[in-house]
Structure formats: C-alpha cells, structure tokens
Amino acid sequence: MVTQTRLPLLLVVVLATVASSTCPSDWLQGEDVCMWVSSNKTKWYIAWEVCRNMDSHLGFIESQQENDFVEGVLVALNKSEVWSGLSDLKVEGSFVWWDEEAVTYTNFADGEPSANGHTGNDTDEYADQDCVALKHSNNFKWSDEYCFEDFYYFCRMDPSEE
Template structure:
C-alpha cells in the first residue's frame, strides 16, 4: 500500500491552482469558486487534500470532497492541514466537516495522525482499496477495524530487534449521520511497528509480569517469554485483569498479546501457561475467528474492557507472567 500511495502522491502532489482545483472538482472535490474544465481528462479518481491546496482557497472558501463521486479515494496529507476548512460530501445527502467526522479516530490508540507517511486515506467503498481481499472486507463488516501487514523494512517480517520493523495498515469504518441517513466511510493508514528487547517488570500477588514494548507475532512473543522462564500472561479473575490492563495501558493503549489461544483446536481456548480456563472476559461478539483468528489480546476496544481474538501472525506488544 505504501508503494501505491507513494506513486499516487507523486502524481497528485502539485500546487492546487485554479485549474487543478477544477480537476479536483471532477473527482468529487469542489470549492465554492468557479470551475475550470482545462484538466477534464486528468485521472481524478484519487484526490490529494493537503495544506498547500487548502491555503490557496479564498477567505471563507471551503474544500468539499464528494465521496460518492466516481469511486473517489481521498489521500489526506495532514501535516499543517487546516481540517476545519474541509468537508466530506455524500452526493445529495449533504456534507459533514472532515474534522468532526475524524475526531473519534484522531483520539484513538491507532490514530490516523500516527501514519508513518504523514497521510491517511478515506473512501466510501472498501473495494476502492485494491489490497483489501474479499475476506478482509467481510472482516471489516464484522470487526469495524482490522490490521493487516503488507511488508517489512527488514529482510524478514519477524521483528527481533529495534531495527527490524514491519509495516502495519489499520483499516477503520466510521459511521456518520447526515440528514438522518447513516453514511459509512473507510479510513486506512499505515504505521511501522518494530521489535525490541525492552521489557519492564512489575510484581503483583507474588507473580512477576514483563510488559514488553517490542511488537512480535504471538509465536515469537511466546518464545520470548519462554526464554525468560515465563509464559504469556494468564488472567485468572477480574482483579488481576484490571491490574494488568491498567499497567499495560500506561505503557500503550494499543493492543497487547496475552496467553489465551485456540491454535491446537479451533474454538477450544487454552492458556499458554497450561493453567485451567476459570475466567474469561470476551468482548460481546468475540471470539469470532474472523480471518482465522486464533490468539487472544487485550485493549482492542480501548477504553472499553473485553478480550478479542486476532490472527497470530500480527505483531503486537506482549505481556509475560511467571509461574
């Protein structure tokens, strides 16, 4: 996805003159000013929204991006962008301020403003993002947020040190109400997650816990814990879970691996430690095994509590616990 976005950026990263604003209008973006059809034949299905273009608007003028027009994919370069001057339009249904639409995501643990390339993508139809498979789109309909890994900046996609990093693309659905009609848009952005040996030890009720900031697959996280004579964390009751998630969230409100998994037998969840399963706290609707999710994690629904299952290959922070 990053390579595709870089190619699009090179094509679209031009000053938004009066003529190029007209081309934006053909793609579903328009201003209140006059239109110039000089670039009518330009490829306008991809639209760049950036600070330079918005700064060229006349006083009081706003940029409106119609996501219902011609399969529009809007690429938002957020560095210095005045979001308050950009609207999202949905054909005849009406418009909504971009800042208002994106506000819940801007404060989310996986905020689009954390994108590694300084931009995020929005579109009304997930089919407009070619790397999403039919299974991914089906998963989005259920989960509303998924993460997929599309490559690595290291020779392998298995982080083992601070220098080994993986690109992780986060996809969100956002629902907004315009004139009593619910409109859904998809937001996508890419972050870089890296492995590390940085772990902080805490003690609770006679057990040691390692909160490891490096992001690993579930299998590598399990191996890392085992190398310390520990297992991925087991949560035996609500009190222990509250203590663990409180500490984990102090380090990061993003997702963390725990020991719960059904890798050996689908639907039969066990703890990595081998302890009996005496307590669970799955979020409503979870676990659902969407896209072959066999490993349990915390903080998927932060700040709401509740466990979630994820593909074990995803690279997340992790928590180890002593026996």
C-alpha cells in the same frame, strides 16, 4: 488528564512498582504475579518464545483482580494491543492457556471470540483468529486475532520466595 475511572488502575501500577522486591528488577509485581511488558510489537509465536526464554510464560489471567492489574499496567504504559497466552490453536473454539490449562476466567468483548464455532474452511473469514489479545479499542477486553499480527505482549511468572 487522568479520568476518575482510570485513577484506580494507575494506582495499581504505582503500588506494583513499589512492591517489586520478589520479582526481577525490570518486572512489575501485582498480588502473586510478576509481569513484564514488551517495548516492541511482534507475532504471537515469537512473543510466546521470548517469554519462555525469560523463564516465564506469555501472559495469562485467572481472575478479575489480575485482569484489573494487567489493564492498569497497559494503560499506564500506553499499550494499544497486547498478546496474552490464550489461544485455540489446537482445537478451534476451545481456548486454553499456554500450558493447555482450561480457562476458568474470561473477559471477552461483546461478539468475541469471533472465530468461536467457525468451521475453519477456506470461506470462513474468522477461522484463523486463534490467538487472544487485550485491545485498548475494546477497553482491554479480550478478542481473538490472527496470530501473525504484530502486537505488544506481556510475560508472567510467579514471584520468587525470599
């Protein structure tokens, strides 16, 4: 049974599927975004490379509207944990997107990012949580995770002009 709170998110997916004429055939289209979701789980680094090989980028989210679209797709596809393109791999506690663009919108869960501000020394249990995932257990709020975990992932590209 679909709850009332999830119904609008499912409608986003249905509408996105209908409007996919400017995205590749196996991609979903939201407003100004094409999205592809993996059917397999892998590590963050591999997900980043797979997206790059498809002339796209490991998913990034720049607004609440985009976050709602991504969440709706993930709920509809029954994905539990999904990598995004956000990380603090270069500078601990300084999260940036795949292109090193500054973050203008976030949707971290309470207490996240858990590694933010940690020192990175051997006694710091959270210091190696450098890659950001959207997790069903957090209502798809963001959390920093170990990059070597196996999660689903999503790729993003701009729709082509036709």
